[in-house]
Amino acid sequence: MPLVDPRSGFVAPVAAATPARLPVAAPTLPAAEGVLPYLQRIDASGWYSNFGPLVQELEARLAGRFVHPTEVVTVANGTLALTLALQALDLPRGGFCAIPSWTFVATAHAVRMAGLTPWFVDVEPEGGELTPDLLAQALPRAPGPVVATLPVSVMGRPTQVEAWAAFQEATGLPVILDAAAGFDAVHDAAVTVMVSLHATKALGIGEGAFLATRDPALARRWRALTNFAFMGDRIARYPATNAKLSEYAAAVGLAALDIWPETRNRYVAAARRLRIALSDEPRVRFQSGWGLDWISSTCLVSLPQGSADAVEAFLNEQGVETRRWWGAGCHTAPAFADCPSDSLEATVKLAGSGLGIPFFAHLQPDQINRVARTLKLAMDQAGFERTPA
Incomplete structure (x- = not known):
């Protein structure tokens, strides 16, 4: 209400209220009451990690969203999932991995952590996607042996999974689809697919991700890579890490799937x-x-x-x-200044016209x-x- 000076009777004008700052994003995770029944199951079983019953149920429910029989392996986060997917292929260290510069830096970080070198290639100018045709045209200009590629689903947009499968078959080049934001759109694992379950994603659990494939043998290797390269015993067969999802994270995931x-x-x-x-x-x-x-x-x-x-x-x-979700492209980040790039004309234009609202x-x-x-x-x-x- 207006402020009145009792001596003069002067009424001070009221300043217009400043609108509250409107955030660019806000996570949607299940409420506590939705998670509680799963937490009670954890209490009853006494199983807290190491591929417990909730993780197994979560993986089965995620696999059921795919159109063909599919194996799903959960991982602690998306960056680790991409890294392990590349490591599972036993690629020559230092080889080039073709990726779009128009992506989040996690894609390029994963390539580096897997012992490979990112080679940044351009995308189509409308949707911002690296396509099989574009990569095929760029490959003759590669700076050295290209041993894999990580195309990216642009902000969760549906991707040509079958076309990438055909490309993989024709070229022998392994394809891993970084569909971090693609939970709603990805239903085909004709090539390896990674989906993030970070809190910022449409189906979020806080931190987490999953890899999907039609190849059971590949899925078994992923699982071993998340668990010190153990395979039902305590023998470390090759370099690996600990990237398992806990039962608590799975509880949130199951509650999120329920709603x-x-x-x-x-x-x-x-x-x-x-x-x-x-x-x-x-x-x-x-x-x-x-x-x-x-x-x-x-x-x-x-x-x-x-x-x-x-x-x-x-x-x-x-x-x-x-938010400039992907900045001006990975090729502009100091962390990747030493990585080679193809022509990136479309990427530069997309960076100048795209904006997250x-x-x-x-x-x-x-x-x-x-x-x-x-x-x-x-x-x-x-x-x-x-x-x-």
Whole structure:
């Protein structure tokens, strides 16, 4: 209420309330009551790690989401999962692994930890994806022997798994799909697939991931690599690590799967409201099918070329958080300055036009309207014409 000076009767004006800062993302994990029955099962069994009954149940339920008989192995996190998937192939140390620069740095870190060297290649300009055709065209320009490739599902977008399987068959080059954000869209393990279960993902458990394959022998090797290279005994057969998922993490995963249909519906509803709020804005484009055919826990929009810096600055001034989820590409990170790159023209353009805007399952209608209104105003202020992005 207004402040009144009792001596003069002067009424001080009330400052406009500053809107609360709107985060770019907010995790959705199961509530305590959903996890409790699984915790009680842990108490009853006294089994806390080392491939306990909850981990086995979680893996079986995850495998059941795939269209063909599939083996699933859980891992402590996605970066370790990619690393172990590469190590399981016994590739020549120092060999080149072809990856898109348009990805999160974990992809490149995993390549390095597996004893390989990232070779950054370009992606298609619209969806930002490394495709089998693009890699086939780039391979003659490789700086040395390419021993594997890690294509990436862009922010959870569906990927051409069967096309990559055909590429693997034709070239003999092992393919591991980094589908970290692809829980909703990935249902085929024709090539090795890694899905993250980090708290920021659509189905999150805090920290965790899983690898999927149709090859039981490969899955057995992954499992050994997560457990000191033991295979039902205590003999360390080759260099390995400890990357197992605990029963407690599995408890959260099972509770998250129990409510996944509801969680997915909430993501879809929020995504469709956001699409509607920006349906009259031709300068903003969503990923193809996002919120319609598939969903993820983040929203990446494409803006007019060169506008991302100005739009990001304006939104942040207005308390609307944004995120360059993949920065300017892995090739710009100091950690990978010594890694060779092919031409990255499309990657550079994507970095200048892509922006993560606020999105989460419990995003409210007033918050959606705020995002849309501020985003439109940002582009108007920056002087970008209302022409398609």
